[in-house]
Amino acid sequence: MLQLPKSKTKQNLVSVDEAYELCRQITAEYAKTFYFGTLLMPKEKSKAIWAIYAWCRLTDELVDGEKAKYTTKETLAEWEQQLESIFAGYPLDDTDVALVDTIQNYPMGIEPFRDMIAGQRMDLVKNRYQTFEELELYCYRVAGTVGLMSNAVLGIGKDRNGVPWEKDKPIYVPTQEAISLGLAMQLTNILRDVGEDMQRDRIYLPLDDLHAFDYTEADLLAGTIDDRWKAIMKFQIKRARDYYKQAEDGIRYLIRDSRLPVWASLMLYQGILDEIEVNNYDVFNKRAFVAKHKKTLSLPIAWLRAQVL
Numbered sequence: 001m002l003q004l005p006k007s008k009t010k011q012n013l014v015s016v017d018e019a020y021e022l023c024r025q026i027t028a029e030y031a032k033t034f035y036f037g038t039l040l041m042p043k044e045k046s047k048a049i050w051a052i053y054a055w056c057r058l059t060d061e062l063v064d065g066e067k068a069k070y071t072t073k074e075t076l077a078e079w080e081q082q083l084e085s086i087f088a089g090y091p092l093d094d095t096d097v098a099l100v101d102t103i104q105n106y107p108m109g110i111e112p113f114r115d116m117i118a119g120q121r122m123d124l125v126k127n128r129y130q131t132f133e134e135l136e137l138y139c140y141r142v143a144g145t146v147g148l149m150s151n152a153v154l155g156i157g158k159d160r161n162g163v164p165w166e167k168d169k170p171i172y173v174p175t176q177e178a179i180s181l182g183l184a185m186q187l188t189n190i191l192r193d194v195g196e197d198m199q200r201d202r203i204y205l206p207l208d209d210l211h212a213f214d215y216t217e218a219d220l221l222a223g224t225i226d227d228r229w230k231a232i233m234k235f236q237i238k239r240a241r242d243y244y245k246q247a248e249d250g251i252r253y254l255i256r257d258s259r260l261p262v263w264a265s266l267m268l269y270q271g272i273l274d275e276i277e278v279n280n281y282d283v284f285n286k287r288a289f290v291a292k293h294k295k296t297l298s299l300p301i302a303w304l305r306a307q308v309l
């Protein structure tokens, strides 16, 4: 029997359309790059992605937002109960209404959603990562999972070139590639936000990597930018770019109308790495962002890649 959180009962929830509108607003406000990507999708798909992103954002807010100081393990356990309720078809909050509808339209498993909550649980108790393996698990949980959720909506298909010899081939599901895009984006996020995270006593860069370049926590706290730091950043940027490359190879397996939004989001987010380089690896005093004219410029290239790659 499903146990609903005590504080919640199903009453006075908004209509499905209103729920999607709420999710749209949340996505537009918090995740500008992805919101832009969703505007390049067929309306039905963009609505589903808003519902998923809104849930992810609300999950993230539990440990990262204003209410974070009141969040405990129990809060996350309740949130997981609410998730079970959504997957059982019973929305408890307004935004849940959209997610329930999305799950009906695009069948998907609950596991990536549970994994994401596990990622927030890590954030609750952990503020240092010793090895890249530990960090990779965290990145999978908070972002790779979004790739898995997105795949269900974006759709996998073999309308690739419409050539006869592809017709009978089994459909390839680019699961690993979707996860890689999430990992690449999260690593990018981590590199962009090093200074900001440090203020909150959080270091996501693996301590092993810092030590390998003879750089200390004290250096990080002081915002030391020298050859050691630049070498660390070059290493991390290369690692993130390798994940983008893996992701790129999977886009061709998505159905045609999903390729442009994914290429566009990938290129825009990857552009943040270029900006970090332009800023001479100063992630302590500057927040790397991609200027509007560069975003506009990358669109035709994304379009072309979506057609030919």
Ligand SMILES: CC(C)=CCC/C(C)=C/CC/C(C)=C/CC/C(C)=C/COP(=O)(O)OP(=O)(O)O
Pocket (backbone or CB within 6 Å): 030, 031, 032, 033, 034, 142, 143, 144, 146, 147, 148, 150, 151, 174, 177, 178, 179, 181, 182, 185, 186, 187, 189, 247, 248, 250, 251, 254, 262
């Ligand atoms: C490549 C294939 C086969 C499929 C695509 C699958 C997708 C869409 C993967 C991407 C998953 C994704 C969007 C992960 C979230 C990553 C992330 C770091 C989000 C950061 O979000 P915010 O912190 O809100 O972003 P900004 O603050 O930068 O706006």
